[in-house]
Amino acid sequence: MRLVKAFLVVAAVALCCASSAFAESTYDKVMKAKVLRAGIMTNSIPGAFYNEKKEWVGFDVDIAEEVAKRLGVKLERVQVSDMTRISFVQQGRIDMSVANMTHKRERDKSIDFSITYFFDGQKLLVKKDSGIKDWKDIVAQNKKIASTKGTTSEVNARNKLKQLGDKNADQNVISFPDYAAAFQALKNGRVAGFTTDSTILLGYAAQASGQFELVGDFISDEPYGIGLPENDSKWRDAINFALQDMWADGTYKKIYDKWYGPDTPYYFPLTAKIEMWP
Structure with missing residues (x-):
């Protein structure tokens, strides 16, 4: 009987290890489905909101759309709030949270974050x-x-x-x-x-x-980061690389100026630089 129990324990451990080894990263899932689910706010002007035409627009919306474009997938927008943006990432209901979220050590215990993409x-x-x-x-x-x-x-x-x-x-x-x-x-x-x-x-x-x-x-x-699933480095790298490439080719600045430039009602000078890796 003891031998059988020991065998079952070993088998369970082996199965668990095998499942972990073959678990798909979020990157693999997104690329397979060709859909990126992004949690975005709807009342954070001008980060993400509904305009007079009832269009869902804003800085975070454009950032999320550009990340999806660079990954070659379609963006699926999922409405989140201050109270749901972290839990939606944890539950796998979204692949990333682009929701004016300050990267705090306390929050890092629950989810991971991209490099800082906005400074406030x-x-x-x-x-x-x-x-x-x-x-x-x-x-x-x-x-x-x-x-x-x-x-x-x-x-x-x-x-x-x-x-x-x-x-x-x-x-x-x-x-x-x-x-x-x-x-x-x-x-x-x-x-x-x-x-x-x-x-x-x-x-x-x-x-x-x-x-x-x-x-x-x-x-x-208030350094904003994109909220990401915990311990998923392949996906985190993909998001970070997309943000850095957007900065390097000027796309980030175009999006920023569209919403926070001197010709907008929300003028807020860009005072910092995205972390760039060689």
């Missing part, structure tokens, strides 16, 4: 003539600010207020399910400020030109 930082959006010119004014006036659930911005905001001496920081940062809801809270006066990555704030401010302004210093660096 967190700021504060307020109504013009509100009397608020800095984060310190929020604390001095005991005001509330809006952020979004499940984001680094939410954590950063609370930490910033605590650093400035706000004993009610946890209550004074109100978390909303998405950017649109947070911006609406600012518009209707429920909060005095809305904080997240500055380019997202610029996108929403552009909807009501001249009524809102960014104030205060950046309180964080």
Whole structure:
């Protein structure tokens, strides 16, 4: 009996090893299906959103389309949110998440990331003539600010207020399910400020030109990475190579200027360079 059990254990281990050895990488699956499933936001202006014509457009949309083009496959867009973008990668529902996601060590425990493909930082959006010119004014006036659930911005905001001496920081940062809801809270006066990555704030401010302004210093660096399945180096390399090639031949700059250039409502100067490998 013991011999049989031992044999079964060895057989199980061998089968497991064999399955791992022959497991397809995400790259192989994508190339076989000729379809790349990308998780993309729908309310992150101008990263990814629906325009007046109900077209799904934006910087992240164009980046995802260009990556698929370079791999020679069709892009399938899958709607994700701040709350679902990581779990969708983990569950295999998408092959990559191009969703203005800051690459954090904590998140790296759950999924892998590409090289940084976008560089941003967190700021504060307020109504013009509100009397608020800095984060310190929020604390001095005991005001509330809006952020979004499940984001680094939410954590950063609370930490910033605590650093400035706000004993009610946890209550004074109100978390909303998405950017649109947070911006609406600012518009209707429920909060005095809305904080997240500055380019997202610029996108929403552009909807009501001249009524809102960014104030205060950046309180964080927000390096965006494309979220990828864990421990899948072949796929990660393919995405990284595509991004680097886009930078090298000027395609990245064209996409960037289309959405963040000086002739757009979302002007945000490019201040850093994508990591390039020889």
